[in-house]
Amino acid sequence: MTDTQPETAAPAGADASNLVVLARQAILDEQRAVFGYELFDRSTSGSPHTAASDAALLFNALSYAGTEALGGNKTVFINCTHESLAGPHLELIHPEKVVLEVPILDASATPEQIAQQLPVLQQLRTLGFRIAFSQDVLRRAYASWLPLASFVKLDLQAFRPELTEPLVKFAQAHSQARLVAEKVETAEQHERVAALGVKLFQGYWFARPALVQAQTIRPAQATILQLIDMVRKHADVAQIEQLLKRDPTLSFNLLRFINSSGFGLSVEITSFRHAVMILGLKKLFRWAALLLTTSRGSGSPPAVGQTAVVRGRLMELLAAELLPPEECDNAFVVGVFSMLDSMLGVPLAAALETVALPQTVVDALLHGQGVFAPFLELTRACESGDDEAFARAAQALHLSNHQVNWAHLQALAWAETLESGQ
Known part of the structure; x- marks a missing residue:
């Protein structure tokens, strides 16, 4: 069960251990139609304006929040950490549906450290993922990263207004990236960047982040462990199907996951056998192991x-x-x-x-x-x-x-x- 509402704190009395709270903010095109959504994790943050950004956000989004609540088939922008970019959770999603927002390294990063990240970013592009960077990628130190950008997000609160035009023109001249003006808070800001040829916009002038709350339905951890054991032993599909049939919550989570927008299927999967065959044993193991490490039983951390x-x-x-x-x-x-x-x-x-x-x-x-x-x-x-x-x-x-x-x-x-x- 999911619902979308303006961003506020989680409901008082909600069971925090079973509530996934994701914030989404629309990214609009020049006709003000929704191009996609940026997702933020609000489940565990101490402040509603502090977003956790790691594999947990993506896994929770795909496993627990309904496809329609996350925006149907719209593109989803996910904030990543460099540590999470090489994680196996990326094997579980369809790259055409997801843009990975990759942060620039901190100010003390050396040219060698910047260069060390390049193979990981190149591998993500090879896998089909699109990458979004902030305007900091336009700095000379990140010249090797810029050709990998599918999107460059210009934070209008991060630089003086008179720098907008040179930044836009530099990005247009030196990359194929689509520009997204973010933190657009006034009509004047919108008109200024639109006149320069920017066609994607995000900010309070258009829409504040809305919460997507999903009450998680967690299968028994013992059953997840049994599933992991069966997969490791290369059990046949019929045996795995029988296990799924014995635990409705486990099978429900699997079907919800495989039918999520992030998985990228064009038809809905309703058969357990079909789900297992499409996912494959390797991805089924990854999914079960992630489900185990993010689930709770009787209040256990x-x-x-x-x-x-x-x-x-x-x-x-x-x-x-x-x-x-x-x-x-x-x-x-x-x-x-x-x-x-x-x-x-x-x-x-x-x-x-x-x-x-x-x-x-x-x-x-x-x-x-x-x-x-x-x-x-x-x-x-x-x-x-x-x-x-x-x-x-x-x-x-x-x-x-x-x-x-x-x-x-x-x-x-x-x-x-x-x-x-x-």
Whole structure:
């Protein structure tokens, strides 16, 4: 359920843990028709004028806010951080629907640092994404970035009025980018930039940001974990379809996501089987993992989900050193499921009754016994900072400090790629 309204604080009494609040502001063409919308995240910001800009905004927009509420098939402008530009969440969206607003580096950036960002930006263009920069890209230091610009946004509050004409003429002469005048607050400003040939406009003179509020419908985290496990084991489409049918909220979120404007499909998908086949196992895994790390269970913080994912990956990497490949998947499950009690707010034994698991996994989780138990003990020791427990657990598995520390770093990095800077 979504609704759009003028920008205000979230409703008093709304459950903040289940409310996605996105602000959108229209970008208009010269006929004052809507060309697209810029999105801002208002779910967690301390001030209604402070926008969070990362993968969470894009994922929440696609997963929880209805397509019509976000503007139907209009172009969506998303503010990005440089850290999030290489994230796997971008694999989940259709580049034709999205413009990535990329910030200029801070004033202390060296020419080398500016040049280092160029391959990432070039890769985004190769993938089909359009990039928007602020007027700062017109500075000499960013000459290598300018040819990659599809849009240059001129913030009319950021420079003196007499600089408008030279900036517009420079951009028109040295790039193919479409110019967007933003923070247009008066008729005089609009007339001035329009006379110079600017054809896209954004600002309070036309429309203030409006809130798009969506009450999230979150599937059971245990089911998400089961879906991740099935995908990792390359289960066939029929098995995955049966899981989706057993959890209406999970299937609802998947269909809403795949039918969102950001995914770029021209027809509506109503079949679970069709959705899985179109998404593919790789993207289905990304979607499920992001859903896990952004969801909550019984008031548990999102960090619990991320910690569980790190545990799973670390268990898998450690097991790969000593166990057959087919056992590594079960090691992953032990690590992730070891925090089910925290995520679901129920005793671990009760949580495990909701999923069918190999006995070796249950033994490790409930009884601290079996082949996976020492790996779980070592994984917990990595988190605790207890040097003695760490040394004891590593020695029991005949693993060196270097092996364990390297695996832990890899697991943390892997979890970061799933969240892409959340």
